[in-house]
């Protein structure tokens with residue numbers, strides 16, 4: 001499990017840590033009994049257990065970290081969960097159905113809790129889609145650029161959208177709207193955790209601090 005990151009403000013700085021220290025690491029003033037400028041905020045981890053994210057699109061980091069510049073290529077591994085948390089993902093050996101191994105990833109739910117019809121059909125759709133010729137490695141080979149895990153997940157999402165009479169998403173639309181913002185956030189969070197693990201704190205200027213607040217209202 002990720003330790004949760006806490007942010008508090010003091011002396012014009014935003015200070016990130018795993019637990020509130022006795023003294024401000026920037027100015028050395030004791031924090032006990034003294035009011036902080038605002039209540040500490042806990043920053044939720046962008047990672048979750050993919051096997052507990054049902055009917056979701058999952059992005060797993062490769063080699064424990066997310067690449068900084070993701071272009072929709074094959075640097076990340078992606079999959080789709082069924083209603084039992086089994087992750088369907090396309091690899092060089094064909095479609096795998098993983099019951100473990102996706103415990104720390106980004107998950108994006110693909111259904112609303114009240115979409116009963118879709119949820120009822122979900123496993124059948126996913127199984128049928130995964131059994132298609134297209135993902136049979138004898139018939140069409142895995143290709144790093146064009147026929148990979150990312151295309152597998154996007155095509156499935158587009159099949160689901162079609163059943164809901166919705167327009168298909170292009171690869172760029174999907175990447176820019178759904179994937180990139182989450183990868184950026186996860187990368188930032190990972191950097192934050194690494195900094196705190198090494199130095200106990202990560203300290204940045206607080207530009208929203210009231211002393212330097214330039215907002216109109």
Ligand SMILES: [Zn+2]
Pocket residue numbers: 010011024025026027028029
């Ligand atoms: Zn301070």
